[in-house]
Amino acid sequence: MSSGRPAGLPHVDAEIPAVLVLPGPVRRDEVPGLCAEVRALLEGGTAGVVVCDVGGIGPPGLAAVDLLARLELAARRAGGRIRLRGAGPALHALLDLVGLRFQVEGQAEEREPALGVEEAVESGDPAV
Template structure:
């Protein structure tokens, strides 16, 4: 089941807990898996918006929902990348608009090799 949600232009950092609470209230009343489709077309591309979306994604994940962002302007996408959260929206773009992954998925990162220094003591 898809749950629509929108983030407006005038978000202050103090508004973020209220936004997350509003989303949690919406999700508590709906059973089963699904996704939250968050429209950010009217959102201001700033650090507070990025923080709000990251926390909304965590809220959706805690309720077993995927979080999909739509309407993101290029400035907002660039800000996500600059803040090291480029993968946050990249999966949505690469899939052509199809949500990917599972909420709260904890898979081991592949392709990472640990380098051992010969001078390191064994643990």
């Protein structure tokens, strides 16, 4: 008895995150629906990450901060997290100001050196 291989590359397919494009300024009554969508994307996928494209969210303000915090909370409750795509410097600054940390596409993760950065070695350091 033999069984056929599943379509696609299982290891690669498991690491492709779902993408949620946030439309222009989001109204308060749209937030619960977006949170439900994040939960559904995490339950349907295997990556454990939903990429939130915030490029069209409009000028950053407290409404954007509230939305992102709620989306992250919904993702955490579903066993995943969100990653931001298209976040401008103003949104980064505002998130830093309020103390929220998000993983952002194109940035090195904490404890991971950026590409092309080499550590300096002091002449008196012992070889490891």
